[in-house]
Amino acid sequence: MNILITGGNGQVGFELQRQFAPLGTILAPTRHELDLTSAEAIDAYLQQHQPSLLLNAAAYTAVDNAESEPEQAKRLNAELPAQLAEYAAKQDIPLVHYSTDYVYPGNGETPWQEDSPTGPLSVYGQTKLEGDESVVKSGASYLIFRTSWVYAARGNNFMKTMLRLGRERDALNIVNDQIGAPTPARLIAQITALSCTIHHSPFTIHIPPGIYHLAPNGETSWHGFASEIFNQARKAGQPLAITPEKTAGILTSEYPTPAQRPLNSRMALGKLENALGITLPTWQSQLALTLIEHLES
Numbered sequence: 344m345n346i347l348i349t350g351g352n353g354q355v356g357f358e359l360q361r362q363f364a365p366l367g368t369i370l371a372p373t374r375h376e377l378d379l380t381s382a383e384a385i386d387a388y389l390q391q392h393q394p395s396l397l398l399n400a401a402a403y404t405a406v407d408n409a410e411s412e413p414e415q416a417k418r419l420n421a422e423l424p425a426q427l428a429e430y431a432a433k434q435d436i437p438l439v440h441y442s443t444d445y446v447y448p449g450n451g452e453t454p455w456q457e458d459s460p461t462g463p464l465s466v467y468g469q470t471k472l473e474g475d476e477s478v479v480k481s482g483a484s485y486l487i488f489r490t491s492w493v494y495a496a497r498g499n500n501f502m503k504t505m506l507r508l509g510r511e512r513d514a515l516n517i518v519n520d521q522i523g524a525p526t527p528a529r530l531i532a533q534i535t536a537l538s539c540t541i542h543h544s545p546f547t548i549h550i551p552p553g554i555y556h557l558a559p560n561g562e563t564s565w566h567g568f569a570s571e572i573f574n575q576a577r578k579a580g581q582p583l584a585i586t587p588e589k590t591a592g593i594l595t596s597e598y599p600t601p602a603q604r605p606l607n608s609r610m611a612l613g614k615l616e617n618a619l620g621i622t623l624p625t626w627q628s629q630l631a632l633t634l635i636e637h638l639e640s
């Protein structure tokens with residue numbers, strides 16, 4: 344049975360390949376094998392390979408660049424999921440899609456619920472929201488996992504940036520007024536596998552279709568996340584130039600960027616925990632696993 348993973352070389356896609364490898368034949372075409380900006384190429388690929396499950400981990404994730412490349416962002420974040428959802432509906436196969444805390448407006452301090460009003464502040468967030476809306480109304484059997492602050496042992500992410508900067512610099516300024524939960528790509532892939540049953544052919548999704556928040560428990564700021572990365576790295580024997588005293592918290596307004604980011608990225612996790620009958624782990628325990636995996640790789 345063929346499982347199509349788009350974006351298979353990205354943070355989430357790579358972990359999905361690991362998790363789903365025992366469950367079927369993984370198709371994870373690279374950019375050169377399948378151009379995801381071409382609707383015709385995608386159609387031809389689907390016709391040729393007849394996948395039984397679609398895992399869409401491809402996206403335009405460069406949040407600042409999206410402000411000046413809105414067409415590219417829209418193609419990957421809005422039009423690609425719409426096309427995959429249309430195919431999933433027609434073929435009656437499930438689609439798992441991934442979304443972001445950046446669809447929310449970021450005001451207040453209350454955690455967002457899955458049905459809270461959206462209000463993206465950036466082109467990235469706006470195009471991701473358009474993708475979610477197309478999937479929801481497609482008629483496909485779908486799961487959308489809205490996650491936040493994704494990092495992994497490999498790929499480009501905040502944890503790896505901080506480890507590099509922490510070795511190179513003896514002082515750093517990091518925003519402390521954006522609050523959310525850092526989520527390892529591995530956790531996202533594990534939860535995805537838990538949510539798809541594999542006892543029968545064809546694949547089915549065994550929690551009710553819908554949008555689910557997916558992140559570890561607890562909350563922190565980017566400054567809090569960086570501080571914990573440095574603490575845990577120091578304990579693991581990593582030589583760092585940075586010290587806790589020189590890891591300064593700053594306001595978002597002191598760190599200007601092309602895209603505006605939400606201050607409140609807290610997401611309520613009860614819907615997913617209840618559906619699966621689990622308690623999600625804390626972000627600190629998840630960092631420990633991911634950091635060690637990275638340091639040992």
Ligand SMILES: NC(=O)C1=CN([C@@H]2O[C@H](COP(=O)(O)OP(=O)(O)OC[C@H]3O[C@@H](n4cnc5c(N)ncnc54)[C@H](OP(=O)(O)O)[C@@H]3O)[C@@H](O)[C@H]2O)C=CC1
Nearest residue numbers: 350352353354355379401402404441442443490491492493
């Ligand atoms: N990163 C984060 O902090 C967060 C991510 N998410 C969501 O999670 C999902 C996975 O994100 P993540 O794994 O971090 O993303 P990455 O940026 O790590 O991976 C994105 C993947 O998409 C592929 N891709 C992008 N453009 C094209 C293209 N034109 N043609 C073919 N492939 C393309 C990339 O290919 P290549 O490897 O060749 O570049 C890469 O494999 C996305 O839906 C994202 O919006 C949600 C919240 C936070």
Ligand SMILES: Cc1cn([C@H]2C[C@H](O)[C@@H](COP(=O)(O)OP(=O)(O)O[C@H]3O[C@@H](C)C(=O)[C@@H](O)[C@H]3O)O2)c(=O)[nH]c1=O
Nearest residue numbers: 404406443444445491492493501516517518565598604
């Ligand atoms: C490197 C650095 C970043 N920052 C800030 C900038 C930003 O507000 C925050 C995180 O930086 P990043 O570049 O990782 O942010 P960003 O790429 O916007 O991260 C987002 O990516 C998209 C794809 C998502 O969906 C979101 O959930 C979120 O993970 O840290 C500092 O304050 N100091 C620093 O030295």
Ligand SMILES: [Mg+2]
Nearest residue numbers: 404405406500
């Ligand atoms: Mg980024």
